Amino acid sequence: MDIQMLDEIYKNAREWIEIAGNNIRSKINQPLTVDTKSNPNDLVTTMDKETEAFFVTKIKETYPNHFIIGEEGFGDNLASLDGTVWIIDPIDGTMNFVHQKRNFAISIGVYHDRIGEIGMVYDVMNDVLYHAKRGQGAYKNDTKLSALKKDVVLEKTIFAMNHFWLCPNRLVDEITMQKFVRYIRGTRAYGSAALDLAYIAEGITDGYLSLGLEPWDIAAGMVIVNEVGGVVTDIDGEPLDLLSKHHVFACNPAIQGEVIGILKEGRK
Structure with a gap:
């Protein structure tokens, strides 16, 4: 994609995401179905x-x-990411939206021939936009985010993950995960994959583990995390196919290998 077209799409996406956010805020206290x-x-x-x-x-x-993949089914039914594809989650964290009226985001990823070109994650209620263009860095509103630190050690990290990892499941032994969370500094559960990825890019968390995420949950955040030197893969460290559902592991690359090793030891 040429720079002029990239800039035009970015400008429009930013305008539209802000309009959509304003609309949500204006109706946040109205009755919902x-x-x-x-x-x-x-x-x-x-x-x-x-x-x-x-x-x-x-x-x-x-x-x-252009093509569209959207959570609520208004987009296209695609078999590939050829061409320009917008991957949209209109409200990532719908349960938070319903119960808390906060801690949710609008997520837009724009991919061209399978490459992430633009990522936008809009924390609607706080009016905070995380955004990135490939090769041009990532930003929180107008402040450029720093590259992730390279001296991070696992026992001093904070991970975003939910309680399902610590309960009996079919993926990773719960005893392994219980030992893991006792070893690291702490865990958090925000309830929005898009925001969880944005927080890794910001450097306020170090890792994110989630079961069964859809492409619209992660498409935008992947672009943002990549721009600060982070990695987003499946839990075996393999690349993600954004036409499929995945168990997702995003992190500072300084701890990637160690965590993948722990997860593999506990695999059932």
């Missing part, structure tokens, strides 16, 4: 659908040859 999808904890609201429809309309009007 809340439905469930795959299970009782997989929520979707009228605002999720309204926000995704807004992006799809803008993108298709402005870039009719």
